[in-house]
Amino acid sequence: MISRPISSRLRRLLNTREMRKLRRDKGALCALLVIGCYLLIALAVMSNLISRQDCTQVIGSNGMPGFFLEESRERRFENARTSMLKPVLRALGHPDPKAALADVKLGRWRVAEKSLDELQQITDDAVALRLILNESENLDEEPQFEARLVEFERKTADLIKPLSGWDNFMQNAALLLGTDAQGRSIFFRGVYSIKVAIQIGVVTAIVSVLIGAVLGAAAGYWGGWVDSLIVWLYTTFSSIPNLVLLVVIAYAFTDSDAKDTLLPVYIAFCSTFWIGTCRVIRGETLKLKEQEYIQAAQTAGFGSWRILFRHVLPNTSHLMLINFSLLLIGAIKSEVILSFLGLGVKSQPSWGVMIRDAGNNGDVMTGFFWQIGTATAFMFVLVLAFNILSDALQDAFDPKHL
Amino acid sequence: MWVYIIRRVLYNIPVFLAIVLLVMVLLRNQDPVPGLLGKNATQQEYDSKRHELGLDRSLLVQYGALLTEIVTFNFDREMWTQSGMTVGEQLRSAIPTSLALTLPALALTTLISICIGMLSAFARGRWLDKTLVFFAVLGMSISFLVYIIFGQYFGSYQLGRLLGRPIFAIHGYEMGWQNWAYYLLLPVLISVIVAMGYDTRFYRAVMVEETQKDYITTARAKGASDRKIMFVHMLRNAMIPIITRIMITLPFLVTGSILLETFFGIPGMGNVLLTAILNNDFPVVEVFAAIFAGMFIVSIILTDVLYALFDPRVRLQ
Numbered sequence: 001m002i003s004r005p006i007s008s009r010l011r012r013l014l015n016t017r018e019m020r021k022l023r024r025d026k027g028a029l030c031a032l033l034v035i036g037c038y039l040l041i042a043l044a045v046m047s048n049l050i051s052r053q054d055c056t057q058v059i060g061s062n063g064m065p066g067f068f069l070e071e072s073r074e075r076r077f078e079n080a081r082t083s084m085l086k087p088v089l090r091a092l093g094h095p096d097p098k099a100a101l102a103d104v105k106l107g108r109w110r111v112a113e114k115s116l117d118e119l120q121q122i123t124d125d126a127v128a129l130r131l132i133l134n135e136s137e138n139l140d141e142e143p144q145f146e147a148r149l150v151e152f153e154r155k156t157a158d159l160i161k162p163l164s165g166w167d168n169f170m171q172n173a174a175l176l177l178g179t180d181a182q183g184r185s186i187f188f189r190g191v192y193s194i195k196v197a198i199q200i201g202v203v204t205a206i207v208s209v210l211i212g213a214v215l216g217a218a219a220g221y222w223g224g225w226v227d228s229l230i231v232w233l234y235t236t237f238s239s240i241p242n243l244v245l246l247v248v249i250a251y252a253f254t255d256s257d258a259k260d261t262l263l264p265v266y267i268a269f270c271s272t273f274w275i276g277t278c279r280v281i282r283g284e285t286l287k288l289k290e291q292e293y294i295q296a297a298q299t300a301g302f303g304s305w306r307i308l309f310r311h312v313l314p315n316t317s318h319l320m321l322i323n324f325s326l327l328l329i330g331a332i333k334s335e336v337i338l339s340f341l342g343l344g345v346k347s348q349p350s351w352g353v354m355i356r357d358a359g360n361n362g363d364v365m366t367g368f369f370w371q372i373g374t375a376t377a378f379m380f381v382l383v384l385a386f387n388i389l390s391d392a393l394q395d396a397f398d399p400k401h402l
Numbered sequence: 403m404w405v406y407i408i409r410r411v412l413y414n415i416p417v418f419l420a421i422v423l424l425v426m427v428l429l430r431n432q433d434p435v436p437g438l439l440g441k442n443a444t445q446q447e448y449d450s451k452r453h454e455l456g457l458d459r460s461l462l463v464q465y466g467a468l469l470t471e472i473v474t475f476n477f478d479r480e481m482w483t484q485s486g487m488t489v490g491e492q493l494r495s496a497i498p499t500s501l502a503l504t505l506p507a508l509a510l511t512t513l514i515s516i517c518i519g520m521l522s523a524f525a526r527g528r529w530l531d532k533t534l535v536f537f538a539v540l541g542m543s544i545s546f547l548v549y550i551i552f553g554q555y556f557g558s559y560q561l562g563r564l565l566g567r568p569i570f571a572i573h574g575y576e577m578g579w580q581n582w583a584y585y586l587l588l589p590v591l592i593s594v595i596v597a598m599g600y601d602t603r604f605y606r607a608v609m610v611e612e613t614q615k616d617y618i619t620t621a622r623a624k625g626a627s628d629r630k631i632m633f634v635h636m637l638r639n640a641m642i643p644i645i646t647r648i649m650i651t652l653p654f655l656v657t658g659s660i661l662l663e664t665f666f667g668i669p670g671m672g673n674v675l676l677t678a679i680l681n682n683d684f685p686v687v688e689v690f691a692a693i694f695a696g697m698f699i700v701s702i703i704l705t706d707v708l709y710a711l712f713d714p715r716v717r718l719q
Binding site: 254380 | 414416417418420421424425428429431432539540542543544545546547548551552555559654657660661675676679680687691694695698699
């Protein structure tokens with residue numbers, strides 16, 4: 001075989017009929033662009049741009065709405081009361097106030113660099129205002145309420161050391177989509193989940209496609225008892241309801257050392273996801289086996305392993321690609337369900353965890369849609385992009401597929 | 403044909419045995435006894451409980467006992483987590499509940515999806531088709547959970563507030579078909595919406611495949627109307643993939659829907675199964691897995707037989 005330089009091979013690959021068809025598909029290109037952006041964000045998260053700590057620390061009061069929306073007076077009062085004032089008051093009451101104040105933080109916010117007396121003065125004023133505000137019964141009719149509330153908010157804001165540059169940007173970004181019921185940044189949690197989703201999707205899709213492809217090609221190529229065994233194996237696995245199998249496998253790990261990692265999720269997904277790929281590739285291999293070039297390779301005396309890996313499997317790569325894309329969607333969507341059941345991602349945020357929290361905390365019932373909305377929107381765009389891409393891949397490479 | 407059926411049944415016996423074994427082994431990664439007795443029990447109590455449940459026997463003996471139970475249809479073992487209730491009773495109450503949810507959902511989904519799929523296939527390439535396909539993809543890209551959460555919020559909570567009386571229950575279930583709409587209609591509608599994206603696309607693909615066949619051209623040439631081509635010629639020929647799809651889905655109906663049932667508090671099979679798995683109630687899970695596997699295998703064989711009945715070209719061998 002004459003070996004060509006890689007660049008010319010790549011050009012040939014991009015110029016095949018299927019690739020040209022794919023390149024003409026505007027929707028597919030947009031989808032690829034979106035997926036590229038998600039991948040970049042995932043890489044950025046992996047390089048610690050948003051750390052796990054950013055997602056788990058308290059950055060403000062609970063259940064703040066996003067886009068810095070104006071809230072009701074009760075909520076504004078509540079927010080100002082709980083955000084910086086409370087920890088500072090607690091720190092000032094500490095035997096060693098200096099050290100305690102140094103520990104106070106709210107996201108990237110720290111206590112303002114003022115002397116203890118100044119801080120004491122501000123908090124005293126704020127507490128006095130708080131008492132007056134607390135006593136106001138009908139908030140809307142009290143004429144001076146608004147002015148007092150603004151004053152109170154200004155006082156509590158005075159306790160915060162102003163941020164500049166990157167820290168300021170990150171703090172504002174953290175508050176962009178509001179906070180969840182524990183005062184954590186919804187935006188950061190949503191963005192961090194991109195990494196989790198892509199990680200789960202890519203790992204499970206690659207592993208499942210590889211297992212499925214190798215087993216499927218082996219079954220189709222060798223036939224006989226190998227075929228019977230593999231068909232028996234996938235019939236067995238597909239005769240258990242998918243979700244039940246996922247739950248049982250994920251649950252089997254709840255007492256093991258791996259329970260806080262993603263390993264149970266990977267294993268649960270891979271053990272159910274390989275089936276579809278295996279079935280498809282087996283069918284394709286049965287077809288390929290009858291083709292002349294395979295028979296030529298056999299006549300040339302190549303070993304069956306070599307034929308399998310060099311001639312059969314590469315010619316099923318388009319099916320692998322399609323299946324990869326489909327399984328990735330499956331993994332991302334199943335992760336949400338597993339996490340909702342408490343068996344999926346633990347110890348880090350994910351869209352499933354966010355949706356579960358929104359459901360469990362009664363966010364939705366109280367009309368607070370920021371958390372579930374963020375998770376859904378982030379997930380929707382990614383899954384939609386992959387859905388469009390899978391369709392385009394299917395149209396280009398496997399148009400006869402049903 | 404009978405030879406074929408018998409051979410297929412024999413061929414699937416190892417599959418059945420493997421499923422039962424697989425489920426048993428997977429379940430036994432967890433020790434149910436501490437959960438059943440609490441953490442304060444003594445080792446002796448643990449051991450006697452283990453003996454009582456038969457967990458001290460070797461895996462093969464337990465496997466044999468379970469198989470005997472299944473083969474003789476003797477499901478009178480008591481549930482581990484609910485004393486006084488046998489596995490059979492639990493399944494007998496949970497499976498019909500699930501069916502009341504999943505059967506109407508399947509029927510509705512299939513009907514609507516076939517209609518939309520046909521419409522879409524017939525308008526292939528035109529804006530109607532493009533819009534329908536686009537919406538199907540949009541619908542498929544949203545998580546099941548989000549549909550449920552918002553369906554519950556708007557469908558039961560807000561609608562109930564708007565009208566002053568609850569139309570759909572938020573949570574809970576009562577037997578009886580007069581209560582059906584109150585408790586189950588909303589879950590059914592949600593599951594129809596969720597499944598429609600996939601089904602529409604599938605049936606559209608089936609119909610598109612059919613429109614490209616020669617017999618359609620022939621029918622056109624002889625002057626048959628569009629409506630006749632669509633409903634008489636195409637639908638009949640598309641019956642095989644449609645029947646296959648429905649047949650394959652049928653056994654899954656008894657599993658109910660874990661998510662819908664937990665959200666709406668419906669005591670169906672999905673709910674029972676999830677509770678049983680999370681509380682290590684092995685008998686329920688094992689027996690149900692065996693029943694399901696049996697139904698699944700039967701439905702696959704039945705599909706092939708139906709093929710042969712519907713399409714004289716298919717030979718069973």
